Amino acid sequence: MVDMQRGLFTNTLRPAMLKRMGLGCFFCWLWTAMQNPTAPAGARTSDSFYFTHWIIVLVSAVATFAIIAATERLLKQGATRLLSKRATIIALAAYALSLGFPLLAGLSDDLRHPVAVIATGALSAWLFVRWGTSIGPNGPRELIALSSFALMFAFILAIALYELPAQITQAIVALLPFASAAALQSSNEKPREAASPDEEPTATPAKRASLKFFGTLLIQGMAFGLLHYLYGTVVLEKCDDPYCPLRHLQPLFPISVEDFYGFVSIIGLALAAVIILIAIKALRLNFRKLLYVVGFPLMALGFLIIGSDAGLRAAEGVSHASGLNFVYGEVIYVSGYYYVIVIAWALCAHLGRTGKESYASTYTWSGLSLLGGQLIGFLLSALTTLLEVSRSNLCFLTLFALMLSSLLIVTNDTLWAEWGGVKPSETETMGTFRRACASIADAHGLTPRETEVFNLVVHGRSMAHIAESLVISRDTVKTHCRSIYHKLGIHSQQEAISLVEAEMSIERDQRVQGL
Known part of the structure; x- marks a missing residue:
């Protein structure tokens, strides 16, 4: 930002x-x-x-x-x-x-x-x-x-x-x-390079x-x-x-x-x-x-x-x-x-x-x-x-x-x-959401596949939707979810969402203080 x-x-x-x-x-x-x-x-x-x-x-x-x-x-x-x-x-x-x-x-x-x-x-x-x-x-x-x-x-x-x-x-x-x-x-002063989509919104007017x-x-x-x-x-x-x-x-x-x-x-x-x-x-x-x-x-x-x-x-x-x-x-x-x-x-x-x-x-x-x-x-x-x-x-x-x-x-x-x-506030929120997911995945050592599953889980997707999106079986999704929950110390999808929201809140406070 x-x-x-x-x-x-x-x-x-x-x-x-x-x-x-x-x-x-x-x-x-x-x-x-x-x-x-x-x-x-x-x-x-x-x-x-x-x-x-x-x-x-x-x-x-x-x-x-x-x-x-x-x-x-x-x-x-x-x-x-x-x-x-x-x-x-x-x-x-x-x-x-x-x-x-x-x-x-x-x-x-x-x-x-x-x-x-x-x-x-x-x-x-x-x-x-x-x-x-x-x-x-x-x-x-x-x-x-x-x-x-x-x-x-x-x-x-x-x-x-x-x-x-x-x-x-x-x-x-x-x-x-x-x-x-x-x-x-x-x-x-030279114009700054355009910010990434996560930091500044993009649109097609x-x-x-x-x-x-x-x-x-x-x-x-x-x-x-x-x-x-x-x-x-x-x-x-x-x-x-x-x-x-x-x-x-x-x-x-x-x-x-x-x-x-x-x-x-x-x-x-x-x-x-x-x-x-x-x-x-x-x-x-x-x-x-x-x-x-x-x-x-x-x-x-x-x-x-x-x-x-x-x-x-x-x-x-x-x-x-x-x-x-x-x-x-x-x-x-x-x-x-x-x-x-x-x-x-x-x-x-x-x-x-x-x-x-x-x-x-x-x-x-x-x-x-x-x-x-x-x-x-x-x-x-x-x-x-x-x-x-x-x-x-x-x-x-x-x-x-x-x-x-x-x-x-x-x-x-x-x-x-x-x-x-x-509506950059919405786009900005999505960028913050992705960064929060990446931060949590890195901090808890999630594998690339577990990170993909985690991103869909915190978006509220069902196991059937995750299996279809990643072209894997439901049993594989369940296995990844159990591993993710164990690494994060949580027990449900709602707890995963709450964890991401808490991470977003921390980043948002830091960004507002920097304005």
């Missing part, structure tokens, strides 16, 4: 920490550029500016994902070259040129802003895939450990940045992708199964599109409750009340890191439960709280929100969103190990689903202004869509069968 803490307190500390901090810079930049509703400067002064900004940046990201997907599909073997370090340097140079050239050329703000936004969307998509293909081959456990640290680092970094004056913050944020890419480029998974990510992205739409049409009022924590937090940052409500969503990244560690401890790598029993209901809970704000129940073009319920729901939703991103990345790493799909393909399609859904959700939400639908009803509709997609997927046994189960 891959040690989740590997690299934290060993002689590989420096490169491992550099990689974690680099991914943290990417998460911070991704949140700032693609998720923070108050990201566009001047958003509150013009509704058209706000909507145009998000449409441009999302279209740019989606187009980049589509180009990567098409190129990877056409070139196959050229996908590695496409996502190589040299190509990343070229992408960064193009991003820097798009930011600096319009300024040097003296172009107006109306022209400079779209160019910068297009470059931001394209680079965010590129780095999304580049990071996925870099850390995915290390396996889902290593990816989850690295991403959890990165989320917490992104939270701390954002808090520090927003303490600074706005112009300095914007300048540093513009440099975050360079810091992230530098950490990515300087990492010389079918196309239909993958499409259903990416479809749920599309719905997740659509929910974020609605959140951005709400920010463009909701007037966030200052919290008047004397016990409201927002009253005490907002003065700590040199930003307006409206911008502060958007900024508070960064707390969701830290909360996501905590939830990930707790969920992995409880559910291990059971992706079915991690994604659709924890992640999607968590996002739905966020919209339930947002929709409960009384100010969102009006159907007018602009609604009012007290801020308290709105922000609480926003934080919970964002935590669920980034929680699902990390678990989805881990699932992509798991699927990539099967060899049926390349890492570039799985991470590209997951990013395309997330940001493509965000674009679709933003546009569809904007169309609802023509239908006079209240913002509260939109939240409850989104809640219903999230829970319905979660219910359909989590109860679809055919889907999980197509993925080879993709």
Whole structure:
């Protein structure tokens, strides 16, 4: 099993920490550029500016994902070259040129802003895939450990940045992708070899199964599109409750009340890191439960709280929100969103190990689903202004869509069968079971034939089944069983099963302590 803490307190500390901090810079930049509703400067002064900004940046990201997907599909073997370090340097140079050239050329703000936004969307998509293909081959456990640290680092970094004056913050944020890419480029750690079937699960994902998974990510992205739409049409009022924590937090940052409500969503990244560690401890790598029993209901809970704000129940073009319920729901939703991103990345790493799909393909399609859904959700939400639908009803509709997609997927046994189960906890248990049997056989000196019989006995097989499976007579099976029972000091099949379960329990405790 891959040690989740590997690299934290060993002689590989420096490169491992550099990689974690680099991914943290990417998460911070991704949140700032693609998720923070108050990201566009001047958003509150013009509704058209706000909507145009998000449409441009999302279209740019989606187009980049589509180009990567098409190129990877056409070139196959050229996908590695496409996502190589040299190509990343070229992408960064193009991003820097798009930011600096319009300024040097003296172009107006109306022209400079779209160019910068297009470059931001394209680079965010590129780095999304580049990071996925870099850390995915290390396996889902290593990816989850690295991403959890990165989320917490992104939270701390954002808090520090927003303490600074706005112009300095914007300048540093513009440099975050360079810091992230530098950490990515300087990492010389080679992907670890794929673990044996006993240690890591294997699966054979079918196309239909993958499409259903990416479809749920599309719905997740659509929910974020609605959140951005709400920010463009909701007037966030200052919290008047004397016990409201927002009253005490907002003065700590040199930003307006409206911008502060958007900024508070960064707390969701830290909360996501905590939830990930707790969920992995409880559910291990059971992706079915991690994604659709924890992640999607968590996002739905966020919209339930947002929709409960009384100010969102009006159907007018602009609604009012007290801020308290709105922000609480926003934080919970964002935590669920980034929680699902990390678990989805881990699932992509798991699927990539099967060899049926390349890492570039799985991470590209997951990013395309997330940001493509965000674009679709933003546009569809904007169309609802023509239908006079209240913002509260939109939240409850989104809640219903999230829970319905979660219910359909989590109860679809055919889907999980197509993925080879993709329930690593079960596969992992079978691997532990085999190791426990082998350990007991070695410790008590069972012969190879006795070991074969013992494996079938502890699976609960009858003597007739064992005789048929091993092509031996029943009398021979009885002889082997008497010898096995004598060597193990037991008297029944149930005692043999209990012995294996005890051995599994010991190994499981040792593995959990090593996480």
